[in-house]
Amino acid sequence: MSMDLLRFITCGSVDDGKSTLIGRLLYDSKSILVDQLEAIERASKTKNQGDGGGIDLALLTDGLRSEREQGITIDVAYRYFQTPVRKFIIVDAPGHIQYTRNMVTGASNCQLAIVLIDARNGVVEQTRRHSLIASLLGIPHIVVAINKMDLVDYAQDAFSDICIQYAELAKKLNVSQVSFIPMSALNGDNVVDRSANMPWYEGPTLLEHLETVELSNDTNLTLPRFPVQYVIRPQTTELHDYRGYAGKINSGAFRVGDAVTVLPSAQTSTISRIEFNEQDLTEAEAGQSVILHLFDDIDISRGDLIVRSDTQPIVAQNVEGMLCWMDTKELKVGSKYVLQVGTARTRCSIREIPYRLNIETYEHVEEVESLKLNDLAKVVLRTAQPVAFDTYALNRTNGGAILIDETSNVTVGAVMLEGET
Amino acid sequence: MDYLDQLESEAIHIMxxxxxxxxxPALLFSGGKDSITLVHLARKAFRPGKFPFPLVHIDTGHNFQEALDFRDWLANSLGERLIVRYVEDTIREKNLKEPTGRNASRNALQTFTLLDTIEEFEFDACIGGARRDEEKARAKERVxxxxxxxxxxxxxxxRPELWNLYNGRIHKGENVRVFPISNWTELDxxxxIQREKIALPSLYFAHERELLVRDGKLMATAGGVIxxxxxxxxxxxxxxxxxxGDISCTAASESQANTLDAVIAEIQATRISERGETRMDDQMSEAAMEDRKKGGYF
Incomplete structure (x- = not known):
């Protein structure tokens, strides 16, 4: 039996019932173990002063002591559960406005986002913000979870109205697949078990949807890209001439005999061997960590990108993209950073900020000279060395880049590359 | 790709x-199943080359002999370098006070030896087998x-960690702990281990032994540690x-499971978490792991 893997992010705040939803998924899919359950039962009693009310599923996602003390969520947490069909990684990112950085971080690896809406409130500013980030990060599947249906008497009209509101919003965004599910996480309606309270809803429950959403088209299969991580050279007597390039295929597939180009130097050669676990393969595809060998003895090191010669990426020094700024220190036009794309690093400077994006109205704010923590903006960069990449929209795994502060060494920005300027 | 292939490939990429x-760099090796899995992944990442790091074991002096024998056998059969540093030596050299009393453990003292070892060899990265599903402090840690x-x-x-881009730039004196199997669960x-036919110490399979019953937990009498x-x-x-792990804080479970299939069937059926069942050190307080990590524990 072959199981696959789905990473999804939950977007919302405690007020929308996000923690309760995650708790409900874990609880109803029987992923909570007895000792963990006992611990939250004890905590529920303390919190609710012992007056019945059952267990508080939100406590399952309770965080660190330093967070409880300050009453905030610091960071992205990862949770795991599985069903016979799929393994799931839940990326649990805090939903407040000041945590754009965390949501961007969490969303970067996800194939699906659950956007939580309180059925009483409909589409609100936060919905717009979360949907924008999901769309900028290129998450292929969006589930709009219309929660707290119990508080609107499970009315079909309430659900339909919100679907219409959201469809309006989605028109302004680049989202490919949106599904709507009415639910009550608190009572368990349509999370794992089908709701008896909403016979008018004929679609899947949330878990059914998570288990069946088609993932095979999420990876780019047409642009073979291989960032070199490490060169394996045993230099022993029996492996004297062995020289293998270790890396993970970002996208596309490679076959023995493929003509390839090494970027940014543009040297060309042909694949002579594809090796994994000391065995030869005839081909390997996106997601696989392998070792490539080339016929020609050319100079290749970490940071180079091997591509199939008939599918060239962009190689440029003047590039533009959407940036999420993640540092408390402001970004200013003219500042210099290290840009990392794949395994390549090069210095860069911020040439221009054509506009900042208002994350609630989606309006462009022009004439911007600096960016603050959690700002999203279009930027133009000039790199010291040419960088090889695809546009983020075309190839997510070869179009995302980070900015590193040269003095603090901290990751200060995420860039979705859009092309050459 | 199958989910185990995806997890494997992600771990190889991280290494x-x-x-x-x-x-x-160094690979922190404890002799437990998670670090044995790391060693297996390192083979897939670097063979036919040598590992670009030694295996490093911080020996509390309270380890099961079976785990130590397995460690030596594994390092030997791979032909990879093994460095062992002893908590015992740190206690003596630094004149540390060893915890005494009923549930005394050297677990906390391990951190001192680990930090000394990092300094001695100037390790800039230490690969460890921690998983995010183990504990809520770990659920929030970066790779x-x-x-x-x-x-x-x-x-x-x-640091924010996006896509599969890892930022390991550090200042002198800092180091990075790296967790390639962050996204694996115990069952994964x-x-x-079953799919790859990875050898494990005999401790993981049902065997008869002498134990003492303390606070409802079965603790090994081996080595006279407790x-x-x-x-x-x-x-x-x-x-x-x-x-x-350390004899002083690892409890045994009653079991007849003497094959991998039987062990997996038990893990699938269990209703108690790994650390809840076996780790005395995490049950000291709600934030025990959080505190130890802030103190330099891996």
Missing amino acids: REVAGQFER FSVRDEFGSWDPKRQ VWNY KPEPDDQIVTRTVRFRTV
Whole structure:
């Protein structure tokens, strides 16, 4: 039996019932173990002063002591559960406005986002913000979870109205697949078990949807890209001439005999061997960590990108993209950073900020000279060395880049590359 | 790709990032199933080359002999370098006060030896087998976890980690703890061990041994690490260990599972978490792991 893997992010705040939803998924899919359950039962009693009310599923996602003390969520947490069909990684990112950085971080690896809406409130500013980030990060599947249906008497009209509101919003965004599910996480309606309270809803429950959403088209299969991580050279007597390039295929597939180009130097050669676990393969595809060998003895090191010669990426020094700024220190036009794309690093400077994006109205704010923590903006960069990449929209795994502060060494920005300027 | 293939490939990618980004990495090897899995992944990442790091074991002096024998056998059969440093030596050299009393453990002292070893070899990255499903402090840790010169984890100052881009740039004196199997669960590790036919110490399978019953937990009498007290009952039972760590804080589970299939069936059926069942050190307080990590524990 072959199981696959789905990473999804939950977007919302405690007020929308996000923690309760995650708790409900874990609880109803029987992923909570007895000792963990006992611990939250004890905590529920303390919190609710012992007056019945059952267990508080939100406590399952309770965080660190330093967070409880300050009453905030610091960071992205990862949770795991599985069903016979799929393994799931839940990326649990805090939903407040000041945590754009965390949501961007969490969303970067996800194939699906659950956007939580309180059925009483409909589409609100936060919905717009979360949907924008999901769309900028290129998450292929969006589930709009219309929660707290119990508080609107499970009315079909309430659900339909919100679907219409959201469809309006989605028109302004680049989202490919949106599904709507009415639910009550608190009572368990349509999370794992089908709701008896909403016979008018004929679609899947949330878990059914998570288990069946088609993932095979999420990876780019047409642009073979291989960032070199490490060169394996045993230099022993029996492996004297062995020289293998270790890396993970970002996208596309490679076959023995493929003509390839090494970027940014543009040297060309042909694949002579594809090796994994000391065995030869005839081909390997996106997601696989392998070792490539080339016929020609050319100079290749970490940071180079091997591509199939008939599918060239962009190689440029003047590039533009959407940036999420993640540092408390402001970004200013003219500042210099290290840009990392794949395994390549090069210095860069911020040439221009054509506009900042208002994350609630989606309006462009022009004439911007600096960016603050959690700002999203279009930027133009000039790199010291040419960088090889695809546009983020075309190839997510070869179009995302980070900015590193040269003095603090901290990751200060995420860039979705859009092309050459 | 199957989910185990995806997890495997992600772990290999992370290990190769360590090899590519650091000058003096190390793999922290405890003899437990998670670090044995790391060694297996390192073979897939670097063979036919040598590992670009030594295996480093911080020996509390309270380890099961079976785990130590397995460690030596594994390092030997792979032909890879093994460095062992002893908590015993740190206690003597630094004149540390060893915890005494009923549930005394050297677990906390391990951190001192680990930090000394990092300093001695100037390790800039230490690969460890921690998993995010183990504990809520671990659920929030990065794959590349930057630590200051005291090894401290500061949950508020973690670097954003996006896509599969890892930033291992550090200042001198800092180091990075790297967790390639962050996204694996206990069951994933067992399924992988079975699929890959990875050898494990015999402790993980049902065997008969002498134990003492303390606070409802079965603790090994092996090596005389745990000093029996008058009200401790000494028994002989058929048990296996779900985690293998320091004798003083690892409890056994009664089990007849003597094959991988049987162990996996038990793990699938269990209703108690790994650390809840076996780890005495995490049950000291609600934030026990959080505190130890801030103190430099891996």
